[in-house]
Amino acid sequence: MSKAALRQATREALANTSVCSALGKFADNYVIAREQAYRHKDFEGLRREVARIKREAAERMEELAIQFSREATRRGATVFRAATAQDAREYIARLAKSKDIKTIVKSKSMASEEIHLNEYLKEQGLEAVETDLGEWIIQLACQRPSHMVMPAIHMSRNEVAEIFSREIKEPVEPDISSMVKLARRELRKKFLSSWMGISGANIAVAETGTIVMVTNEGNGRLTTTLPPVHVIIVGLEKLVPRFTDIVPILEVLPRSATAQHITTYVTMITGAVPAVDPNGNYHEQKELHIILLDNGRTRMAGDPVFREALQCVRCAACLNVCPIYQLVGGVFGDVYTGGIGTVLTAFFTDPQKAQQVQNLCLGCERCRDYCSGNIDLPGLIGELRRRTVEKEGMSYVQRVIFEKVLVNRRVFHKLLKAASRLQKPFTREGKIRHLPLFLAGLTEGRSLPAIAEIPFRERVDKLPRPGRVVDRVAFFSGCLVDFVYPGIGESVAKVLASLGFEMLCPEGQTCCGYPARQVGLTNSFTELARQNIAAFENINARYVLTACPTCAEALKFLYPQLLADDPVWSKRARWLAEKVTDFSSFVFAHREKLVPFMIPLKQKVTYHDSCHLKRRLRVTGEPRQLLIDAGAELVEMTPAALCCGFGGSYSIKFPELSRSVLDRKLQAVLGSGAEVVALDCPGCQMQISGGLDHERRPIRVMHTAEILASCIAGTVQVQDGKNN
Amino acid sequence: MALNKELLPDRNRNLEQLYEEFVTRARALGTEVYRVSDLAKARELVVKLVREMGARKVALAESPLVTALDLAAAVAGAGAEVTGGNPRERAGAADLGISSFEMAIAETGTLVQDATEIDQRLVSMLPPAHLAVVSTRRLVGTLMEAIYSLAARGQIPGYLAFISGPSRTADIERVLTIGVHGPGRVVVIFIDEGGCAGE
Numbered sequence A: 001m002s003k004a005a006l007r008q009a010t011r012e013a014l015a016n017t018s019v020c021s022a023l024g025k026f027a028d029n030y031v032i033a034r035e036q037a038y039r040h041k042d043f044e045g046l047r048r049e050v051a052r053i054k055r056e057a058a059e060r061m062e063e064l065a066i067q068f069s070r071e072a073t074r075r076g077a078t079v080f081r082a083a084t085a086q087d088a089r090e091y092i093a094r095l096a097k098s099k100d101i102k103t104i105v106k107s108k109s110m111a112s113e114e115i116h117l118n119e120y121l122k123e124q125g126l127e128a129v130e131t132d133l134g135e136w137i138i139q140l141a142c143q144r145p146s147h148m149v150m151p152a153i154h155m156s157r158n159e160v161a162e163i164f165s166r167e168i169k170e171p172v173e174p175d176i177s178s179m180v181k182l183a184r185r186e187l188r189k190k191f192l193s194s195w196m197g198i199s200g201a202n203i204a205v206a207e208t209g210t211i212v213m214v215t216n217e218g219n220g221r222l223t224t225t226l227p228p229v230h231v232i233i234v235g236l237e238k239l240v241p242r243f244t245d246i247v248p249i250l251e252v253l254p255r256s257a258t259a260q261h262i263t264t265y266v267t268m269i270t271g272a273v274p275a276v277d278p279n280g281n282y283h284e285q286k287e288l289h290i291i292l293l294d295n296g297r298t299r300m301a302g303d304p305v306f307r308e309a310l311q312c313v314r315c316a317a318c319l320n321v322c323p324i325y326q327l328v329g330g331v332f333g334d335v336y337t338g339g340i341g342t343v344l345t346a347f348f349t350d351p352q353k354a355q356q357v358q359n360l361c362l363g364c365e366r367c368r369d370y371c372s373g374n375i376d377l378p379g380l381i382g383e384l385r386r387r388t389v390e391k392e393g394m395s396y397v398q399r400v401i402f403e404k405v406l407v408n409r410r411v412f413h414k415l416l417k418a419a420s421r422l423q424k425p426f427t428r429e430g431k432i433r434h435l436p437l438f439l440a441g442l443t444e445g446r447s448l449p450a451i452a453e454i455p456f457r458e459r460v461d462k463l464p465r466p467g468r469v470v471d472r473v474a475f476f477s478g479c480l481v482d483f484v485y486p487g488i489g490e491s492v493a494k495v496l497a498s499l500g501f502e503m504l505c506p507e508g509q510t511c512c513g514y515p516a517r518q519v520g521l522t523n524s525f526t527e528l529a530r531q532n533i534a535a536f537e538n539i540n541a542r543y544v545l546t547a548c549p550t551c552a553e554a555l556k557f558l559y560p561q562l563l564a565d566d567p568v569w570s571k572r573a574r575w576l577a578e579k580v581t582d583f584s585s586f587v588f589a590h591r592e593k594l595v596p597f598m599i600p601l602k603q604k605v606t607y608h609d610s611c612h613l614k615r616r617l618r619v620t621g622e623p624r625q626l627l628i629d630a631g632a633e634l635v636e637m638t639p640a641a642l643c644c645g646f647g648g649s650y651s652i653k654f655p656e657l658s659r660s661v662l663d664r665k666l667q668a669v670l671g672s673g674a675e676v677v678a679l680d681c682p683g684c685q686m687q688i689s690g691g692l693d694h695e696r697r698p699i700r701v702m703h704t705a706e707i708l709a710s711c712i713a714g715t716v717q718v719q720d721g722k723n724n
Numbered sequence B: 001m002a003l004n005k006e007l008l009p010d011r012n013r014n015l016e017q018l019y020e021e022f023v024t025r026a027r028a029l030g031t032e033v034y035r036v037s038d039l040a041k042a043r044e045l046v047v048k049l050v051r052e053m054g055a056r057k058v059a060l061a062e063s064p065l066v067t068a069l070d071l072a073a074a075v076a077g078a079g080a081e082v083t084g085g086n087p088r089e090r091a092g093a094a095d096l097g098i099s100s101f102e103m104a105i106a107e108t109g110t111l112v113q114d115a116t117e118i119d120q121r122l123v124s125m126l127p128p129a130h131l132a133v134v135s136t137r138r139l140v141g142t143l144m145e146a147i148y149s150l151a152a153r154g155q156i157p158g159y160l161a162f163i164s165g166p167s168r169t170a171d172i173e174r175v176l177t178i179g180v181h182g183p184g185r186v187v188v189i190f191i192d193e194g195g196c197a198g199e
């Protein structure tokens, strides 16, 4: 898929409002229902346990495969090891033909989707009927499932009625209950006449040769019981060592997938059991074939980074909470969709497609919080990008921007100053409403703030200072504060001054490097990390403070990770990481000293949780308490914890997606009735204030530092990006 | 979640509490739950339920408990007929299937059955309604207890069925609909005394 084709596909998906609203509505309810399902359960403990079991299984994959084969064979199954998709497909077709079987019933199996089994069987003159209601609808519509757990979530009842009418050649009313009855009636005929059933598996136990399947409709039970020949396709990653390992997986899977405590049916098959064929003959042991599918899994298990993806239990929670998936559905992926889909696609189905799709990830990190297998999905997607760039290279222009400009502090800063002058003709009231040429995408539905005439770095000499210095704090400004929102930096200085802290701004600091990482340029990222570490080493300060959570994440978590293998730099990176804290947490820790000086704000304020602050730094309560201390009337927006859609260069690459995510955010903001949106991230500030400005909504967007500064007695004019 | 002692089978665990918990969970899933003191009462209840459901044809999956209850006589007593033929015909023609279960899990409202025998499976799959009988003493607290006690048996049964409520789907517009491929109605009778026949 080309870049252009991907953009086209995302546009079409966005235009399809029924997909967006079905997924969006489901997603909002999902979070609440899931919360309920986990009441009295220790999700963190459970997922750590799942991760431990699956990690062990990934490390011992081959050994477990051998053990499983031995045990299942002992219990009467025939186990076939399929190295590739083609091996698996051919095995099944051969088996069916050898028995003169024409019709096959299938219960839902992602592995069979992965190997494109249905198309292949069709080419071979065999009919495979999907029996899961959603899958059947999709099959009749000649589509592909758009969700791992709810394949037909993108369709309306009217569409389903049309599809059914075509199938049974009679008009069908769009009434859900009668359509379900119709499916029962039609599919029952298939079940009763089929000689072969194909199913997937959720867990395969090496110790006992047991296959575990979870379903709600009961089609899985019929598929595995009625036909006298049963084929199970199971990916090697479904193996676990022990029978008792089933427990934590069964506890998280339904809860995370559909917020059920357990699915209606959990079926555990250990070896071949009796069957009665369509002619009524009793078979002591049915024919049970288990296909252990590799198709990239061994390669994944051998990869020190991507092995982690094998911890996935396919609960689809990562899709359910992903803001991009909610907008574009199945476009975000291939057979497997969403964040995990991107990774699996790279290894199991279509590496080319994965390369395009990986860019759809906005990096909001929400999926990581919900993952039942405790997988760092955003990290894995980042690694995919890095490898892609390493292999395929990057466009000349991008290379120049990152490798020549960004890592060269002087050139980079000069360029931004020049931009500040050049933008003049496009600026109105401090906002850029139309940008020329290649930046045009940036202003689609969103105004941008202008680049400051005087960057923060040139204002350092005039910053407020404390009367009596109790300690020194070094400030990492980051690009946005430095060049777009210098007012935030000044506010930070004012708040710190009132607490008795002197603010130092090391000159050698530069961009934190996150954008370089985002596009997969690790070398540039490393270079910037070293520059920044060196810049702060020379400063004698107890803390390093930043007013941007993305910068904080880079300094605190990513630098030590990035430089872990470098004997000299890893120590220096850890030294810096330990000193780093975000603005709100720091002030929160010293707030008793602040409160007495504050003039109550007396405004309705709603707080926007920035993804990186909430999910990486785990800061949510601190800024809220500070706002309350400042006398604000805090009103929460619903849904809470929604990404603003900024995602750095993402907003340039996928302006429509960025804008659509922002729209949901703006609705939440407006719904709260607040006069001010408070936040702790200049990137979100740019995005949200841009959106509100574009809609001409008179709601101010302010960094917590700006709000606190404005409440401190003897206040200067509040800077909100308009008048700098 | 290391092996938590509190979660392991505790024989002294209050059966009444487990039962209450089961009832709450199972009813939330749409299962109808009854409890009787002994086999005779159970038989009476079966007669009453078969009548109430208006079931004309009933499929039975043989088991020691089903035999002890003399369900064939009970079905006849309710004016219904026990289906015959091969197992597919027996289950396929019935409007109610009756089978016995080995275990019930309070936490999730789940019934557990060794369904290795084809009759057991078909009777709980094909008819539109399913009646389960189980000994009250076979209630366990959690899924974990159930799995650990199965693991402790050594040999895992060929086909284990965990059933929690009637068959359901939400595949069209996320609207919950009951009874798609499996039974739309699930009834369970807990039997306090004599319910472990054949142990």
Ligand code: SF4
Pocket (backbone or CB within 6 Å): A318, A321, A322, A323, A324, A325, A338, A339, A340, A360, A361, A362, A363, A364, A365, A366, A367, A368, A377, A378
């Ligand atoms: S990081 Fe955010 S955008 Fe990316 S896959 Fe996860 S939830 Fe989706």
Ligand code: SF4
Pocket (backbone or CB within 6 Å): A256, A311, A312, A313, A314, A315, A316, A317, A318, A319, A340, A370, A371, A372, A373, A374, A375, A377
């Ligand atoms: S990656 Fe995690 S959240 Fe996503 S399907 Fe797998 S286990 Fe579930």
